[in-house]
Amino acid sequence: MRIFPDSISCLVLLLLSDLIGLSLSRPAHSHAHSPALCTLFISMVQHVDKLINLSRKLHDLSDVELTLVSGANHRLDSLLEIHHTAAAFSSMKINETLSQLHNFSESYRFHMDWLNTARENVSLPSQPTEGASRHLQQLTHLLDSSLKQLQEEVPQATLPSLPSLPLVSSAFDALEFSVEISGKLRIFSLWMKRSIRFIQKRSGCPRR
Ligand SMILES: *[C@@H]1O[C@H](CO)[C@@H](O)[C@H](O)[C@H]1NC(C)=O
Ligand SMILES: *[C@@H]1O[C@H](CO)[C@@H](O)[C@H](O)[C@H]1NC(C)=O
Ligand SMILES: *[C@@H]1O[C@H](CO)[C@@H](O)[C@H](O)[C@H]1NC(C)=O
Numbered sequence: 235m236r237i238f239p240d241s242i243s244c245l246v247l248l249l250l251s252d253l254i255g256l257s258l259s260r261p262a263h264s265h266a267h268s269p270a271l272c273t274l275f276i277s278m279v280q281h282v283d284k285l286i287n288l289s290r291k292l293h294d295l296s297d298v299e300l301t302l303v304s305g306a307n308h309r310l311d312s313l314l315e316i317h318h319t320a321a322a323f324s325s326m327k328i329n330e331t332l333s334q335l336h337n338f339s340e341s342y343r344f345h346m347d348w349l350n351t352a353r354e355n356v357s358l359p360s361q362p363t364e365g366a367s368r369h370l371q372q373l374t375h376l377l378d379s380s381l382k383q384l385q386e387e388v389p390q391a392t393l394p395s396l397p398s399l400p401l402v403s404s405a406f407d408a409l410e411f412s413v414e415i416s417g418k419l420r421i422f423s424l425w426m427k428r429s430i431r432f433i434q435k436r437s438g439c440p441r442r
């Protein structure tokens with residue numbers, strides 16, 4: 235499978251951050267274990283797993299076809315990407331990370347709904363985009379609830395100015411955008427999963 239150049243360094247960081255996460259001893263006064271929070275985290279991971287699966291279904295291309303539809307064209311600059319260092323991960327603040335995940339989920343849902351319309355317009359199947367949008371919406375709700383549990387203010391206007399996204403006129407264009415969003419969604423989902431696992435550990439949630 236074709237991997238975006240950015241994805242490789244990102245995956246390395248994910249692995250690194252996991253190692254660092256494991257080597258960190260739990261802070262003495264970590265957030266007290268809250269069963270309600272832990273339940274929210276478990277649901278989040280379930281939705282993230284669904285997203286990881288769905289990200290593959292956003293296109294149905296073979297490796298060879300994928301190289302032709304050159305997904306390396308990053309054209310959706312408004313779709314946020316994770317730029318995280320392993321160091322930032324180790325010093326992560328739970329509230330800030332949850333808030334960031336919330337913002338990203340909103341952004342991905344916005345782009346997913348746009349892609350869904352684009353695909354419908356050119357008669358590409360919309361089940362994967364509809365499914366992904368639904369799971370992103372659920373994640374936003376769960377992140378919202380977890381921030382409320384932590385008595386943090388939930389970000390009000392997560393998308394300060396909604397980006398205007400291009401008109402998609404051909405099936406090839408829609409496919410190209412699907413490939414791009416698929417790759418970014420996969421990286422985002424993997425990062426989100428690591429982050430939630432990390433927070434679960436930090437919060438003293440029982441291992442499943
Ligand atoms: C992801 O897809 C695989 C294969 O299609 C399936 O076995 C697995 O249960 C799916 N996982 C989730 C969380 O949907
Ligand atoms: C997150 O919590 C820390 C203390 O635990 C606080 O200093 C910080 O301001 C909070 N950040 C946000 C964005 O609320
Ligand atoms: C999330 O978005 C809100 C509103 O745009 C912003 O105030 C907040 O700083 C963002 N949080 C993070 C962690 O980026």
Ligand SMILES: *[C@@H]1O[C@H](CO)[C@@H](O)[C@H](O)[C@H]1NC(C)=O
Pocket residue numbers: 348349351352355400401402403
């Ligand atoms: C889909 O078609 C509608 C109606 O023609 C149009 O308004 C909309 O911008 C199109 N969406 C995309 C993403 O091209």
